[in-house]
Amino acid sequence: MSIGKYCNRDVVIAAPDVSILTAARLMRDYHVGDLVLAERIDPERFRPVGIVTDRDIVLEIVANDEVDLERIRVGDIQMRDLVSAWESEDVFEVIDRMRHFNVRRLPIVDGEGALVGIVSADDLLGVLANYLEALSLLVGYQNLCEDSECDQGL
Template sequence: MSIGKYCKRNVVVVAPTESILAAARLMSQHHVGDLVLAEQVGENRYRPLGIVTDRDIVLEIVTNNETALERTSVGAMKVQDLVTAGEKEDVFDVIGRMRHFSIRRMPIVDDQGLLVGIISVDDLLRVLAENLRDLSQLVGFQSLRENEI
């Protein structure tokens, strides 16, 4: 199962030069809790540089007593080193890497390292739950077939 099949392809990106205020407004406008910090490399093509979460913004404001939200860029924030996955990678390998790095979201990239999607723990839980449901139904069907014989 390749991760590219399950990732969300509609990713909200923000340039490193955008302000914290603009990033927060993007999150609100798109009803998301994270943005991929990215540089544009072509029309609708982006190279991911990091992830900025709503939690990152709150911590930046609180810990630095930040008041100039429109003048401070998201690129100036201290964000975690970026960990990505290739769209052809196996779902379970991606889960293992997310666990290893203790991250909840991971940008998915193509062979050139350009952004194609994002996967979150919530997305993966849905995929796994659906597959477990299908597997449990198979066990139930097998029991019914055995009773018919």
């Protein structure tokens, strides 16, 4: 199962030099909790260079009583080096990486490093829950068949 199949391809991006105020408004307008900071590769493709979340803004700006939200750039509060995944990587490898680096969101890139999507821990929980539900239905169906001696060829 490659992560590219499950990532969200509608990514809200911003340049690292946009203001915190602009970033917060983008998050509000697009109803997202993060922005992928990216540099343009060509007219239609971007390379991710960072990520900023609504939580980053609260902890780094609001909690520190910063008042000039136009002066501070989102790139200034980027918490760590960017962790990303190739779209061809296995879902479970990506989950391991997220756990190792203690991140809830990962930009997904193609073979050339261009942004193709983003995946969150919540997205992956949904995917895994769907597979677990399907598996539980299979077990339940097989138990019913054993009880009623239904055709095992189905």
